[in-house]
Amino acid sequence: MADTGSSKMKLYYFPQYRSVRNIWLIKEMGVEDDFEFIRYDSLQEYNATVEAYRRDVNPHGTIPSLVVPGEGTVLESGAINMYLADRYKKLLPDPKYLKDYYDFIIYGNATLDELIGFFFELLMLKTPFSDEKVKKMTEKFDTCMDYLAKKLENREFLCGDKFTAADTVLGFDLYCAALINDGKLLEKHPKIRDGYYARLQKRPAFQATIAMT
Template identity: 30%
Template sequence: MKLYYSKGACSLSPHITACEAELPIELVEVDLKSKRTVAGEDFRLINPNGYVPVLILDDGNKLTEGPAIVQYLADQAPDKKLVPLAGTFERYQLQQWLNFISTEIHKSFGALFNPAMPESGKQVAITTLISRLENVAEHLSNRAFLLGDHFTVADGYLFVTLSWGAHVNVDIGRWPVLANYVAKISARPAVQKALKEEGLV
């Protein structure tokens, strides 16, 4: 399998999942400004939307969108229990979290990285983000991970988005529970492996 990624972007989430699942993947780095891979390939031919991640399967099939990719990867290694079984209520809870992280946290952070976003728009995004993170901190105040006592792909995705705070002046440290959560997930061997492979540590 081949994973198109950009250092520290949301593609780090499926990269972490692949490492947690111990799945062999080929990494292809993409420059999101030029929309080209490091080898010079036009990335828009891979994903017309021009953003990562993209997963190319060995049979040539392609998946885009991180929440879909992480579930696919996790399902390839069911013994790792990175996702609840399909059809269970817990699987829908996982999908609920993946959607929440994608639409409420990821998108709010995205506005802060956008140089074309006016300051007024960024302030709206920060207000929304703080509200959402307050709720996540409350949820994690009495459980180790989003779905309870077991790490899932939703935790990998949340970890990645929370790591962006340092780059856009959103101090995660204001919520000690979130700071501790990030430190705990960062210490996981598979997460360290993914971070090292992207040159982030």
């Protein structure tokens, strides 16, 4: 896993994981030839190389990671997308939406990622949580979706009518919400499910990413 001198950036990824947002961005920008995609198909495959991965790529052992020749590793999925959008000068917002751009990327990478992780444990892994915890997290998720619906009024995407890297970051969380428990998380939020997320699903790069991951 050490640097081999290749000029290509290396993206380490799991299917149907946070790396979806990174591959989606890369495909939207049309720069796949600049990357080597290193896929782990199972935890067993990952565990077999985790010591070398921690040593050479990411000391925390987390996925995804982006290795940039001559620069090092970008560790966080949202930071990977911000870095790549800036590097290629593509999928950046109009200046008047810069505040929303940064806010939504961190909102997806922090607030919504935490909620998606909780509901994955609760509904898919059947991890027991107190009724109080479930209520609190459900209310928080619903508040997030209501906030998004309000922000998206009269907008096609998060930063106006222009698709940006922010949509690939936060859109991944909606993709997960639509998968978990047959999409029941989004049932109370048709404006998000049938509006914004439906538009994201129609994008060829999104479809190609899901087919790949």
